[in-house]
Amino acid sequence: MIFVSALTYRHVDLLISSSKSVAHSYKVTVEIEQLYTNIKDLELERRNYLLVKNKNLIQNIADLKKEITKNIIRIEFLTKDNLKQKLLLKKLEVLVNEKFKIVDETVNHDVPLTVDDIEGNLLSGKMVMDKIKIFIRIMLANEKKLLTERTAKNSNITDTTPAIIYITLFSTIAIITMAFVKISRDLEEMRQKNEQLALNNESNHLTEQIGDFGTWYLNLETNEYTFSENEYRLLGLKPYAFEASLEGFLKYIHPDDLSYVKDIILKMITKDKVVPFTYRVIRADGSLRYLRGNGKIVANKSGEKILIGTTSDVTDEVLTNQAIEERNRELEANNKELQTFNYVASHDLQEPLRKIQTFISRLVDKDLDSLSENGKQYLLRIQDSSQRMRVLIDDLLKFSRANKTEQIFEKTDLNEVLDNSKLELAQIIEEKKAKIINDKLPNLNVIPFQVQQLFTNLISNSLKYSQENVAPIIAINISKVDASEEDSIPVNEKNKYYKIIFKDNGIGFDSEYSEKIFLLFNRLHNKDEYSGTGIGLAICKKIVENHKGFIFADGEINKGATFTIYLPQD
């Protein structure tokens, strides 16, 4: 647009100056012609004077001279920037002065002239006049040429003027149209963006409400706060219930947490160090809520530092955690009590029982013979019962030891462990003429004494529940398996297991009981038939669980029992 205006202005300016110069050329021409006329008149008047010597003519001559001088001055002024004309004018001026001299001589000559004189005078006058005429013509010709040039130029400019104006007009219209299209397109884009923004804003509000959190900004440059709608709701207020400010927010913070929160906010602002922090607020309705704040300092486009913060309601989380902690404490206390109970059961009960047994042993040794038959029976039954109690207490002690959590895993040769178990049971193995056939076992990371206990319990179980008059045979087989191949065990990150199978040819059991068999104090047989406390297999299960493994039992009455153990390979 500016370009178009400049172009137009320049064109109009050109037009004006060109017209001016045309007018100027006309003026010069007119002036020159007038000068020539005046000179011719002067010559005429001189001739007249020569002939008639009328005094009135002298005045006319003086007037013409004055007029001619004026003419020359005017021409001089008009042609001041035309060097050519100026030079011509100078020469013309000399001739004019010569002419004036002739005229003056004529006027001042009082003596009457002879005919010859007059003839000579007229001749000289004519000669000067001719010269003047030539100069005038040259000047006029010059000026005419100039005029032609200027007129051509002017008409040229004049011709292009409408075109220029039309071009200007059209280009202006085009530019305005383009601008209009662009503006309306921008407006459309802006409208869409605004819509998107409004949508985002709305979704932000919704997200904040659903997620129970709010956001706030602090412009660190201007110290101005902005709170989101939900930031107010977190305090139990309507959105924008008060002007966003730190003081306004702090009013709702629990008095005990106030200095802590102030401290954190100060740290956020001054040290640029922000960590999540939890504090309590008392809502407008007086209810207590737990909020968690977090923030980050960012710079906006104009380089201002802005602290963006979020506040979320974590009351449920905090309360749940508190409940869990409470439960944990209870469990820990219960566990401790249980441990104490175990210690009492296994340790303190041993002492009186040991004494009872010692006294009984002395009585049996020394005084059995002096008792009546009934008395003897009673005493022996007391001895049996106390012995049974001893076994129970010992087993309970073992069970409570298997329960202990702080156990050390060591790389252990399981063959050695099995040998120890066999050694432990050597006497009964020999008595029953039992055979134990086992695969070579691997080295494994285990709690050695517990695995020995496990093996001992399983073998002694097989020996205990052997069929009458059949030598027990216990087969121990091992294989590497993948959890995914085994139906009985869940697939988890510990995928590789050793599968150890203890299989015997004993009395077996109804597979209906394969799970119950592992429960503490659970017995499938009358204690008069088979001695047992119902603790042994519970200990086995505990030990296998301690090793992150699995144990299963399967049986068939009078055919035998199978115990399958899975232990992680690593």
Add this chain to the structure above:
Amino acid sequence: MEKEYMHIILADDDEDDRMFFTDAFDELKISTKVQTCNDGVELMNYLNKEDSILPNVLFLDLNMPMKNGIECLHEIKADRRFDDIVIAIYSTSSSEEHIEETFICGANIYIKKPSDFNELKRVLSYVVTLNWQYHTSGLNKDNFLFRM
């Protein structure tokens, strides 16, 4: 043995256990002089007296009031005068912790109190007739706990 009899002390707060102990030695027919203390304080007072006859073997119960067996063990092992005393821990408990701790502290053997009088006699007879010089040189954590 240079002396005619072995000097034996039992420190145990339990009256029945003291009785079983002395009765067992009475029946054992080994020439011993058995002395008992009712608790750790009484034991240490006796040992620390200048003119006391120091025992060849000291049987030390762990669970005693005022000064328990472990404390006595520490004090005894801290005094060079008692270097020659063989210390047998004599306790109802056979917990790993107790066995480990007393072994580290330098006791010579760990006996779990038996619940049969005849067994008690066997254990005591074994302990007092053992060649301690030989036993101590080969002592390790596994044979520290006495098993019949």
